[in-house]
Structures are given as C-alpha cells and as structure tokens.
Amino acid sequence: MLKCSAFSSNKTYMLKCYTFSSNKTYNVRFFTTFAAPATFPDSDFSDDTQDLVIHDKDLLRKSRRDSGTGLHVLDLIHRGSLEPDRSLYNTLFKKCTLLKKLDEARIVHAHINASLFMDDLVMQNTILNTYCKCGSLDDAHNLFEEMPVKDMVTWTALITGYSQNDQPLNALVLFPQMLRLELKPNQFTLSSVLKASGTGISDKYGRQVHAFCFKYGYVWNVYVGSSLLDMYARFGRMDDAWLVFDKLESKNEVSWNALIAGHARKGEGEHALKMFSGMLRQGFEPTHFTYSSVFTALASMGSLEQGKWVHAHVIKSGGKLIAYVGNTLLDMYAKSGSIDDARKVFNRLERRDVVSWNSMITGYAQHGHGKEAVRWFAEMLRIRIVPNEITFLCVLTACSHAGLLDEGQKCFELMKKYSIEPQEAHYVTMVDLLGRAGRLDQAMKFIIKLPVEPTAAVWGALLGACRIHKNMDLGTYAAERIFEFDPHDSGPHVLLANMYASAGRLCDAAKVRKMMKESGLKKEPACSWVETKNAIHMFVANDDAHPQREEIRKVWDEIYGKIKEIGYIPDSSHVLFYADQQEREAKLQLHSEKLALAYALMTTPPGFTIWIKKNIRVCGDCHSAFKFASKVVVREIIVRDTNRYHHFRDGFCSCGDYW
DNA sequence: TTAGGGTTAG
DSSP states (O other), X not given: OEEEEEEEETTEEEEEEEETTTTEEEEEEEXXXXXXXXXXXXTTOOXXXXXXXXXXXXXXXXXXXXXXXXXXXXXXXXXXXXXXXXXXXXHHHHXXXXXXXXXXXXXXXXXXXXXXXXXXHHHXXXXXXXXXXXXXXXXXXXXXXXXXXXXXXXXXXXXXXXXXXXXXXXXXXXXXXXXXXXXXXXHHHHHHHHHHHTSSSOSHHHHHXXXXXXXXXXXXXXXXXXXXXXXXXXXTOHHHHHHHHHHOSXXXXXXXXXXXXXXXXXXXXXXXXXXXXXXXXTTOOOOHHHHHHHHHHHHHHTOHHHHHHHHHHHHHHXXXXXXXXXXXXXXXXXXXXXXXXXXXXXXXXXXXXXXXHHHHHXXXXXXXXXXXXXXXXXXXHXXXXXOOHHHHHHHHHHHHHHTOHHHHHHHHHHHHHTTOOOOHHHHHHHHHHHHHTTOHHHHHHHHHTOSSOOOHHHHXXXXXXXXXXXXXXXXXXXXXXXXXXXXXXXXXXXXXXXXXXXXXXXXXXXXXXXXXXXTTOOOOOOEEEEEETTEEEEEETTOOOOTTHHHHHHHHHHHHHHHHHTTOOOOGGGOOSOOSHHHHHHHHTTOHHHHHHHHHHXXXXXXOOEEEEESSOOOHHHHHHHHHHHHHTTOOEEEEOSSOEEEEETTXXXXXXXX
C-alpha cells in the first residue's frame, strides 16, 4: 500500500510515496504520457527520502522488481491526480496476469466499474482474460454472464480460459453455443478448442473441429495447424499428425515440438530423434519443450550414446537446466542404465522438485537398488520435500522389487501423514509386496479389508505371487476373481497354466490351455528387440523369418552347451503348449530374448554391453540362462522388460532374482 | 482484448 502526493510539470510528475510495508519514503519522478493532472502540493518532500525515476513504459518492469502490482497508481486516480486511460488499466492487468494477483485484479475491476470504461467491451474482455490467467474461472464466468454485450473475443477468452485451466469439457460446451450465435471463430478460438479436444478418450470431437478449421480457412495456419497436429498426436494418430504438419504453410518450433512430443509419448524414440535432427537441419532452434520431449524419447530407447549427444547440444546452447529439461535428462540417464550420470545431473539442477526426487528413486528401484531408493526417499523427507502419490508408488515398487517388506509397509502407512489417499496402483503394489515376500495370507487379508472393491489388477498381483510361491488354491481363487472381470484376458490364463505346469500339475495346465483354445484366447506374442549399429532388430519365439536364423541358432547352441556345463538347468515349465518334455526343452531355447542375445553377440564387438528390450515380463528360464551367459561371454547384458531392468553381470542379476 | 508444444509411476 502506497500513500502518494505529487506535483507536475510538462507531463513529468514528482510523486512522494510512502510504503507501509517497508516504512520507506520515495521521491519518484514519474514520466508519463497521461494527461496533466490538477495541481499538487510539493510541501511534503523531505530530504531523507530516496529517489527513483520511473517512465510509464517502465512501470511494469519496475513494479515487478518491487513484487507489487503498481496499484498505488489507483490512489492517484482516486485522488484526481491522474486521469486514467486504457493503457494504464492494460498495464495494471498485465501486471496482475504476470504475477497471478487475483485480488488486485478484482480491485482494478471494481475501479473500472466506477469509471468511464464501465461498459467498454474491450476492457471487459481484458478483465475476463485476466481472471482466466489468474486461474479464477468462477470470476471469469460471472463476468461473462453479467456482460450485456459479448463478441467473439469474449467467447474465445473464456473458451481459452477453460482450456488452459484443465476444464476442457466446459470449453467444448461453449464452442457450439458460440457458433449458434453466428459468431465466426478465428485462429485463436480454433487453436484453443483443439487444445481442449486433445483430452478424453476419442478424437471424434477433434475431427469435427478439424472440419470447422477447413470451413473457416485456418487449417494451414501455423497456430491452428500446430494445435491440430498436436490433437491427433495425443490420440496416437501420428499419420494424421504428419499429414497436417506436411501441409502447414509455415512451420515453427511449436509445430516441430508437438510432433516430436507425439512420437515420444508413443515410445517411438527413433522417430522423435529423426525429427530432432530434421529440426536442426532446417535451422530451427530447439527449445526447452524440444529437449524435454527428446529426452523422454531417449529414455524409452535406453540409448545412452545418443542421449549424451543431445545432452551436449543442451550444454552448447548455454541454457540453464530448468526443471522440465533437467528432470527428463536425469530420467534419461537413469533409464539408460547410467545412474551415476543421473545423480550428477540431479546435483547440478538449478531447482530440485518432487519430480526430480521421484525420478532418482525410480531410477534406483528399476535398476535393482531398492535400499538406495528407500535411502533417497528418507533424505527427501528429511529436507522437507513434500512427496506426492507417485513418490509413494515409486518407493512401494522399490520395496516390492527388493523384498523390503517392513520399509514398504511403513511407507504405505506414511501416506496418511501426507493426506494422500491410496489409489488402485498403491493397493496393487502392496499386494505385490506382501505376496512376493511370501505373506500370501496377509496379502489376502489386505485385499479383504480394502475400502474399495478389489480390481482385476489387485487379484492379478495375488495370482503372480501365488505362482512364485506355488500356492495352487489361492492362485486358482485369484484367477477366478480375475475371470469375473474379463473372461477373455489371456494374461491370467497363461499365468494360471504356468503355475500348474511349474507345480507338475500338467493335467490342470492342459485344462486351462483347452479352455483358452475353446474361447479363442491367444497368448500375446512375446517379442524382444536388440539395437545394433543404429538399427533395431525384432525377434519372436521360434523365429523362422530372420535371414540369419541358422547362424543365430548356432551361436545360441554354443552358449547353451557352455552354460549347461556350469550349472544351467532348463526349466520347461515356462513352455505351455507342448506336452513332450524334449520338445518343451527345445522350444525353451527358442525364446525371443535368447535369439536376441545370440544376434547381439554376433554383431557387437567383445566387451560391448548388450541391450535387449522385451514387450512382456522376462521369462524365468531366460533369466536363469542369461545369468550364466553373462559369465560365459564376459559381457554385461541389460534386459528391460515391462516391469523393470535386469543387469546381468558375472553370473548375477541386479534384481537379485526378485522380480 | 483472445491462441498452440514439455517431466516422474503403473
């Protein structure tokens, strides 16, 4: 709050300002284009005041430094010292928007309501927009309802407000209402409506808006086009996104970023990286948005070398590691297996937020360092970083994978202290934690006591644990509960059949297989990928299509012989559909990850770390074989399955056989 | 006066 007095000469005003907050008095020379005010007393000036010089164009900058909104100007207006004009109010609203000062915006609004601008449509639109930018859609909506006259900008401002404040449905409801009034949307309206259309489960609405973009002639506009391709990309329709991108009349960083982000979200790292190179070739400067999407893409590829190359770009660009880029960068290093580099990035971050901590905890957990993950969680709490629901999920998963039963239970209890309501994923992980640790009865009691109806995923976690600990009765019960949700889900059928097979109950396993056959259920085909010499090779079990199949099998046969010599015993319970023991053992050696390993050994130099990715959980027999293989071939083998990472080195796996 | 793109888990 400022108290001011002033005098003027030729549009230069000398203001005496006293701030109650800091108990300081300022002599302020205020150069302005405002009309000359009435006379001012100059007797208030004292000698012990500080001098500031402010030009009206500097008002925004100066008051930003003072962390105020410059509302003292309103006092001047109120005292008749200044005659308000549009640019003064606009400056104040800009300031409120910038600092998200809702209360101040309300004060300026009240002031305007008592001024000549009371019924000014443009001014009303500005106020409405300020409320939206300050996050108060209630204020914006109230004003919208009160406005006797509304134009296209009024509607667009409110639509944009809802779209930008996570209320897409409200935005989508307003759009047709606006059209019914025969107000013609422009590029601002359409890009906001498209942003709102990018949420939800279907692109049906977005496609309709696409038609409106054609109708009104904005489809090739870079703003509308970028929103349009982003909308398609969010629904995974990259072909449609590309069609829009290719036809844009001009492209900018945002169009490129939207496309890169689309590929990154789909886990199409290669495409995202190609786009990044293309963007550089065409002379576009990558932004924070670009880098965070590219690192997300690289994280999904686990491609450390390419990750380092892009990291070098960021360093060359000289930018600071802001939260988004820094967090995705450290996640990339963690997911690429280099937890040390991830920690270095973490240490260099300008600001470490809950996402930075979660990423480190997950990094440790996924690479088998459960205790380290728990230690980081404790440190995070010690320095009073407030955990979120993802933090707890990360820590619970870490505990579950590392067999840290007590720590996991304590972590679950701690959620109450932070007022975080457990979600389905937390319950699933708790059942997993108890079940893997062999506490199947406790897991069952936990499910019974759940405050919500247990889901198929909860029963699935119990079934998985029953398979590990060979508890047929409880496993069968869990499987039956899952079938009640979805009798056509092949996953639990396979798990159940595996469970019977590994317990030697081949007749029961055969019954499940028969049931699957009769219902037309097919097991999801297991695939493994291996990256060599900048190309990605995919393998499926019993792969007969690969041009080098003979050589691949020869290499694996050689390894198979060697690992058997040092203790590998094939576990044929992981083969479902063959009754003959010899045939089962033969099929076991043709699992996709084994073929991928053989191919990687053929095509990479000695000592080179081998990276394999798998679309489902790594098979138990392959896990055992890889441990022995890592010793025989003297290589580090990293397998990333849907659950976690396995670092096989010198006969051991980082997961400690607990996955 | 109104517009578009980015992070952690499962």
